[in-house]
Amino acid sequence: MQLAQASTALRPAATQQRNLAAARVQQRAAGALRSLEVLGVPVAARRACRPAAAGRPSSMAVVAVAAEAAKPTILVAEKLGKGGVDMLKEVGTVDCSYDMTKEELLAKISLCDAIVIRSATKVTREVFEASKGRLKVVGRAGVGIDNVDLAAASEVGCLVVNAPTANTVAAAEHGIALLCALARNVSQADAAMKDGRWERNKWVGVSMVGKTLAIMGFGKVGSEVARRAKGLGMTVVAYDPYASAEKAAALGVTIVSMDEALSRGDFFSLHMPLTPNTKGMFGDDAFAKMKKGARIVNVARGGVIDDDALVSALDAGVVAGAALDVYEVEPPPADNPLVGRPDVICTPHLGASTKEAQEEVAYEIAEAVISALKGELTPSCVNAPMVAPEVLKELQPYTTLADGLGRAAVQLVEDSGFADVFITYHSPRGDDLDTRLLRAMVVKGILEQITTSQVNLVNADLLAKKRGLRIVETVVPSDGDAVLREIEVAVGAGKSKFSSAVAPSGRITVAGTVKADNPFLTRIGNFDVDLALEGEVVMVRQTDQPGIIAGVSTEFAKNGINISFMSVAREARGTQAIMAIGVDETPSAEVVDAIHKIPGVQEVTTFSEKRAA
Ligand SMILES: NC(=O)c1ccc[n+]([C@@H]2O[C@H](COP(=O)([O-])OP(=O)(O)OC[C@H]3O[C@@H](n4cnc5c(N)ncnc54)[C@H](O)[C@@H]3O)[C@@H](O)[C@H]2O)c1
Numbered sequence: 158m159q160l161a162q163a164s165t166a167l168r169p170a171a172t173q174q175r176n177l178a179a180a181r182v183q184q185r186a187a188g189a190l191r192s193l194e195v196l197g198v199p200v201a202a203r204r205a206c207r208p209a210a211a212g213r214p215s216s217m218a219v220v221a222v223a224a225e226a227a228k229p230t231i232l233v234a235e236k237l238g239k240g241g242v243d244m245l246k247e248v249g250t251v252d253c254s255y256d257m258t259k260e261e262l263l264a265k266i267s268l269c270d271a272i273v274i275r276s277a278t279k280v281t282r283e284v285f286e287a288s289k290g291r292l293k294v295v296g297r298a299g300v301g302i303d304n305v306d307l308a309a310a311s312e313v314g315c316l317v318v319n320a321p322t323a324n325t326v327a328a329a330e331h332g333i334a335l336l337c338a339l340a341r342n343v344s345q346a347d348a349a350m351k352d353g354r355w356e357r358n359k360w361v362g363v364s365m366v367g368k369t370l371a372i373m374g375f376g377k378v379g380s381e382v383a384r385r386a387k388g389l390g391m392t393v394v395a396y397d398p399y400a401s402a403e404k405a406a407a408l409g410v411t412i413v414s415m416d417e418a419l420s421r422g423d424f425f426s427l428h429m430p431l432t433p434n435t436k437g438m439f440g441d442d443a444f445a446k447m448k449k450g451a452r453i454v455n456v457a458r459g460g461v462i463d464d465d466a467l468v469s470a471l472d473a474g475v476v477a478g479a480a481l482d483v484y485e486v487e488p489p490p491a492d493n494p495l496v497g498r499p500d501v502i503c504t505p506h507l508g509a510s511t512k513e514a515q516e517e518v519a520y521e522i523a524e525a526v527i528s529a530l531k532g533e534l535t536p537s538c539v540n541a542p543m544v545a546p547e548v549l550k551e552l553q554p555y556t557t558l559a560d561g562l563g564r565a566a567v568q569l570v571e572d573s574g575f576a577d578v579f580i581t582y583h584s585p586r587g588d589d590l591d592t593r594l595l596r597a598m599v600v601k602g603i604l605e606q607i608t609t610s611q612v613n614l615v616n617a618d619l620l621a622k623k624r625g626l627r628i629v630e631t632v633v634p635s636d637g638d639a640v641l642r643e644i645e646v647a648v649g650a651g652k653s654k655f656s657s658a659v660a661p662s663g664r665i666t667v668a669g670t671v672k673a674d675n676p677f678l679t680r681i682g683n684f685d686v687d688l689a690l691e692g693e694v695v696m697v698r699q700t701d702q703p704g705i706i707a708g709v710s711t712e713f714a715k716n717g718i719n720i721s722f723m724s725v726a727r728e729a730r731g732t733q734a735i736m737a738i739g740v741d742e743t744p745s746a747e748v749v750d751a752i753h754k755i756p757g758v759q760e761v762t763t764f765s766e767k768r769a770a
């Protein structure tokens with residue numbers, strides 16, 4: 158009765174949680190347009206989110222327009238909870254195709270903007286190549302991302318997101334279930350009874366209370382296993398080179414070296430990810446250091462144990478028993494040397510498979526995929542630098558500025574090309590300023606002018622490196638309340654299309670700031686200007702004399718070109734001056750030529766701050 162009441166009481170909480178998740182998604186949609194700019198989502202999607210008329214769209218408009226015009230196609234390649242599928246259906250066309258062959262996946266992937274997988278689908282380089290640039294998001298409905306080629310994903314600018322928390326408890330519970338089953342021979346005794354044998358003496362187990370459990374990998378699952386093992390009266394030690402000893406101590410767990418863990422453990426529970434470092438971590442050397450009769454549970458990944466070494470350790474009695482949920486090849490082939498052994502208990506990768514965990518995983522991954530498709534930096538993105546939401550929020554206006562400055566600088570380069578990009582941030586934060594997002598946006602602004610690659614936070618550094626760009630960043634401490642006072646972008650090009658853009662340093666230099674959330678150009682070369690960094694920009698260098706401004710504006714007026722901003726700067730009276738003019742329409746070559754011919758004008762150039770449409 159009490160249990161029933163408790164579960165009824167919990168139900169509204171779960172519903173509330175889902176509503177919250179949905180609300181979070183909607184809230185994020187409100188920021189969609191801005192975020193699209195941050196990450197450079199596909200042109201079609203961006204266009205769909207743009208308002209027809211000038212001005213910022215309301216969040217409602219963004220959601221509605223995006224939904225109608227640019228529905229992404231989302232391939233759900235493995236069974237996903239209904240709630241998550243329904244969430245995905247609200248934003249995209251969802252294709253649930255389970256159990257595809259590799260060939261079927263390769264054939265389908267170029268039609269998909271996102272794919273949702275669990276651990277069975279291998280998203281290899283071949284898959285990314287077959288997607289021909291369309292795949293923008295891989296959503297792993299679970300934790301382990303060892304089945305996704307992250308390097309290949311990053312190279313093509315594809316975001317990989319996972320659901321890092323929803324199955325933690327399920328995995329920990331399965332670990333404990335296997336630990337108990339292993340200690341008490343539950344599976345073997347059950348099999349014997351079903352086979353008609355009553356073997357009370359054969360299946361005498363070992364006690365867990367007072368024994369030492371060595372947890373290898375003290376992350377989310379490892380610490381939940383520790384918590385539960387303490388409840389069983391075990392002494393818990395953990396080996397994890399990256400874990401905090403304080404956090405462990407708070408749970409009554411001692412962090413020890415690998416050798417100490419190996420020599421102390423009566424039971425081992427593995428909870429590290431499969432990486433090149435952990436592959437085969439439990440091999441002959443490790444087993445040789447264990448106490449005779451130790452027992453080992455693996456709910457992490459098959460590859461962390463060397464199967465042949467475990468077979469030898471079992472044969473030698475060093476290991477008394479093993480319980481495995483995961484295998485190097487899944488499902489394990491018929492000749493797997495461990496599955497058929499009576500001293501090994503096996504489950505078919507069930508760690509995350511509880512009803513509750515799968516429901517929550519589905520919501521968690523759907524939320525992450527939707528957010529990633531909108532170009533947002535989701536906290537569970539595993540192949541982009543983590544930028545905390547609060548950092549993202551405060552840097553947001555500066556990302557457009559950084560993009561615009563990169564865009565302007567590269568358009569001022571005359572043919573010769575360049576290799577060095579110097580970015581200087583003037584910020585009261587000094588060295589504490591997180592510049593990764595801003596650097597990526599400068600690179601994006603530059604590269605979008607010279608490549609067809611889609612550039613985003615995931616691949617900006619990589620693409621810059623591939624193009625041989627050397628990015629040099631400097632943060633200059635400054636006064637002020639704003640997180641940034643100015644960003645300066647300078648490129649070490651030989652020659653500029655607009656000679657006044659070359660600063661005394663010899664570099665083409667533009668600098669800007671943010672006013673009322675809008676980016677402004679504040680300096681070009683050595684001249685201070687004040688111009689909204691948007692639309693088309695015309696730069697004019699002239700002798701400082703009366704009549705030139707009138708001449709230039711007349712030329713624009715004659716051609717129906719509206720001036721949105723104008724800023725004039727000079728070195729000194731009667732010497733050199735420059736005009737930076739924002740115009741609503743792109744001036745033709747004839748208009749530029751006519752301005753050039755105005756007496757006193759020495760050079761004219763244009764650049765565009767219009768984002769690719
Ligand atoms: N069987 C299942 O169904 C199931 C379910 C969930 C998670 N998992 C697996 O469990 C593992 C842990 O998941 P998690 O959510 O706790 O991840 P996590 O990232 O929270 O924890 C992993 C921990 O491993 C540690 N680690 C990394 N390299 C190590 C090394 N060389 N030696 C020791 N420790 C190392 C990390 O510091 C981290 O603390 C992953 O492999 C995941 O794929 C399996």
Ligand SMILES: O=C(O)[C@H](O)COP(=O)(O)O
Nearest residue numbers: 275276298299300301509
């Ligand atoms: O890494 C994980 O999340 C688990 O291994 C679960 O994998 P699954 O989603 O294939 O059950």
